[in-house]
Amino acid sequence: MLHIDIEKQEGLSREQLDELQKMWARCASRVILATTLAGSGHPGGSLSSLHMLLVLYSVIRHNPQEPGWNGRDRLVISIGHVSPGVYSVLSEFGYFPEDRFLAEFRRAGSPFAGHVEHVVPGVEWNTGNLGQGLSVATGICMAQGFNKLPGKTICLMGDGEQQKGQIAEARRFATKYNQGQLIGIVDRNHLQIGGSTEGVMPVRVREEYEASGWNVVYVPDGNDFQIFFKALRRAWLHEELEPERPTLLDSRTVMGKGISFMENKAKYHGAPLSVDQARDALRELGQPPELVDEWMEKRRTHRIGPPYPSPEVHYPMINMGNPIEYPVGKKTDCRSAYGSALKDLAENNNRPESAPRIVGFSCDLEGSVKMQGFHQVSPGAFVEAGIQEHHAAACAGAMSREGLVVFFSTFGVFAAGETYNQHRLNDLNQTHLKIVSTHLGLDVGEDGPTHQCIDYIGLFSNLFGFSIFMPADPNQTDRIIRYVATHPGNVFVGMGRSKMPPITDETGRLFFDKGYVFKPGKADWLREGSQITFIGYGSVMSNAVKAAEMLKDEGISAGVLNMASIKPVDEVAITKAASIGPVITVEDHIAATGLGAIVGRIFARNAVAQRLITLGVTAYGSSGKPADLYRLQGLDAEGLVIAAQKALE
């Protein structure tokens, strides 16, 4: 395996250049073969990047036998569609034999997908949607700093994706946090799917990075090993560059480089060569053209191999601290209970003398999301990402896979709606992000409908790997936060804005007392009832309890089931409720897409002939006091009482 010591060597030797050239010819053939065999894929950009990929993997510290070795430098491929180039080079460096890649590329059930995925050894991060990689790289780079690891973080990007606003956010973040260990590379071939980058949407790449405070190095020919190596070395060693700043290599390349009839053709961004063309291309590369036919045959008979071993999960041991009890009668907002639990977790786990274990991300809402306590206790682990939610969501997600427990907190409309797609990508990357979202629902009140997030369940229900937890009061919040901190996986924890008294049982004692332990998939019977059941969660639970008490006065026995774990959901408890009598779901969420929809599907799948009434938000709320907004949508205790009476008529 070629390894070039970039710190010692000022330039590549003749031998190294020869070897790189040979490797390049082999890899270029694989690019052609893989895409032609699959009948789809992106050969043009793969060839555009290939010289750089070969130099990069020759330079970075890495270990194909131990892809997860934590001393490695990180190379994030933001342009996931150059997977043929990346897989070709990874096989060249011994991560896996070329056979599986060539025989399986883009086939159902194979790890060798159309866009790079981390199930392939050597791939750091799944990409495909553009504009994500730089945010991910800044997250990894920051984690390397926290974890006191020496590696560089390098991000290979396209020039088309420079249009994406998220990259502007990532740039500023890297500058703010002095990420001198970060190197961004733009594969500047001036072509994207729609034609020339200038025709589609001009971006002055260098000017923009300079305006964001980056070092910028222009690479006049990124398809020349020597020229690219020297530029990379300059960035690596910060020669004549600000050492505390991230560096961009703006690297001029040619789409389809190396195959005469592919060069500079936008068409080959996303289209493979025909079989005949592939034979011609192999001839140009000095390879036997029959390879196409041989591989076609091999591919026909090949059976998809087993998955590669999953990358190890480095989830740290967390001391859950001591639960805080919020006494009967004392009103507290769940977000303050979150803030206190997070602070306590920081005190128990982030020692000033060692790397932090818990990191907190805010997007200019530190006070509102109650992260000040955490910030105070653990200033070095508090990350203020600014009003840059897209970047922050991807960056925090990436960091959460680096042995750190990452809390990402902002208002619901930003944590759920605005960054939904970033969390989808986090989910695909099997991160361990703890989204704790405050200001959900009509409970946001006076800030009005743009700020009232009423779709969080409707959104996060779409992400297979995410759990959804909705505490009903400050005590349950405290316990849920400690639970999620101590368990791997992605989770959305949601809460409203207002203060509320802790929930009590019939005897007036705390329901979620010191002995309470939160369990995913386990609902809480706040009140038992024999005629009808309210099922709800979060900020409307006190209304449901009040309604049950009002109904009791009228001689109606109503149960109250608190569904703090929305995903996984407690199907047993729901079925039990259905066996008692009509069920009324209550939520500060759109009725059609929240708990009501979940319960409805459970009823229907089990052919339960029981009435379900789904109460919730049925039109955008206005700006006003939460109690007024609840009343207007029939979600106050009186509204619930009326609904129950009607259901029992």
Next chain:
Amino acid sequence: MLHIDIEKQEGLSREQLDELQKMWARCASRVILATTLAGSGHPGGSLSSLHMLLVLYSVIRHNPQEPGWNGRDRLVISIGHVSPGVYSVLSEFGYFPEDRFLAEFRRAGSPFAGHVEHVVPGVEWNTGNLGQGLSVATGICMAQGFNKLPGKTICLMGDGEQQKGQIAEARRFATKYNQGQLIGIVDRNHLQIGGSTEGVMPVRVREEYEASGWNVVYVPDGNDFQIFFKALRRAWLHEELEPERPTLLDSRTVMGKGISFMENKAKYHGAPLSVDQARDALRELGQPPELVDEWMEKRRTHRIGPPYPSPEVHYPMINMGNPIEYPVGKKTDCRSAYGSALKDLAENNNRPESAPRIVGFSCDLEGSVKMQGFHQVSPGAFVEAGIQEHHAAACAGAMSREGLVVFFSTFGVFAAGETYNQHRLNDLNQTHLKIVSTHLGLDVGEDGPTHQCIDYIGLFSNLFGFSIFMPADPNQTDRIIRYVATHPGNVFVGMGRSKMPPITDETGRLFFDKGYVFKPGKADWLREGSQITFIGYGSVMSNAVKAAEMLKDEGISAGVLNMASIKPVDEVAITKAASIGPVITVEDHIAATGLGAIVGRIFARNAVAQRLITLGVTAYGSSGKPADLYRLQGLDAEGLVIAAQKALE
């Protein structure tokens, strides 16, 4: 009403300055009163912007008696939280009396919400979530051009929101499209919720706008009427500026300007004064401090007034053209049928000699979403927004309220997941956007899970005003596209990627023939059955029909119900299906959040004791051929047959 002729006057006269000063004192008192009375709100930024707002409304052409007058200049308030400042100034200019604003600000049911909303006369666009206004302004500016209207478009932004990446996208778009009529203003008070903008996330505002190709004018004191007016005049007339380029006024201001104890305090970004402080502030403004108490009393007894008349909808008359028939047996992809219908609509409605009526937006995927025909027929109305989906979604939404029918087309993962929040804001703004999304579901195939959108129903079901239509074949696609073009409102039309034969009836004739008319809320019985029913939509319908035919051979009578209108849904047809026998929902979508959830809720709400089997996507797909991916998830015809047999056991 003060009107200053900015083209004729080089500076403000003494009288004008005096009048502005008086207006300012009245407006500043209203800002203080409204926020203190409401007990919440954003007085600091309102005062920061107030001088500029007064100059702007004195300069722009507008008519408070006819807020929708189409000769007006447009002022988009991107910082929706300065609503107290905006409402104060609008009442000063006679849009409405101050009484309702002061008595109703931030109260449930009132139009005077915490962030500006267009239900208030004079407000162009609802904002609140930051970073949206510039995209909206570029959309309005472009529409003004299409509609040959002379007005300027001005966008007032905050400096905190400059962190948002979407603004970088909007900047480039404005430059690409030579929006010399666009003026952006940054209220540069250097404070945001979290403290100084430099501390939270530094942005070199002027350098970034210059790097994007804008004219940039620095305004050393935006709280000085004369200085700001002169800078605005320079931008307005392009004095020593490139006339084809948009212009930024980087306007240095002071948070809380004019009230000694509020100035430069980040705290007052989002916190009102106490009653005592408000009295002090009024004293400073030369107003009677008792006003606070008087208004508190008035507010106590005030009843929320009626809504203002809705702004008129200018939805153009569209000639729907002649439906195209795709004959039996000829495979066509729905996206090509979309492209052909769109081209036909352009030919029938966009005349070279007049303003276009139909506009098409692409995000670097013109070929994939089949917009080339439209582009060719109507090059001036084809908008290529680049890989800038956030911007494009907001910009296209804004344009759709300007008397143009706007089609926004990209892959599902960008049209649904990535831009969900932009569409939520479009929905709040009652736009008429036609999202036509190609490449939905596992049908995307080899591009893999990052590109497989399996959550579009789960997402768009959350937006109250959006319809969701899913054509089953090219003929139905043609008819749905013509339907949505000719009807106002927001809609999501979705389709897969693959070619398919048109759907036929039992006799082999086209099901969706020339006589077919699409009706929202009306499902199609593709096959009648007496034992069990498949309900589905889109690209899996041919599998459902095939399964019904296979079951027939086994003596099982299965019906097939095509739910092309997902929202509104055909509850009658679903109830009928439930009365026949078990129901199997089939979809290229997550089973838990798509049609299965909708049908489940309908069953449960009607206490239907019938079995529901919800088939769909239950794990992220891999990269592979759609047929393979369907088979792996049990969505091929054989899988459906097995599910039906099991349900009938």
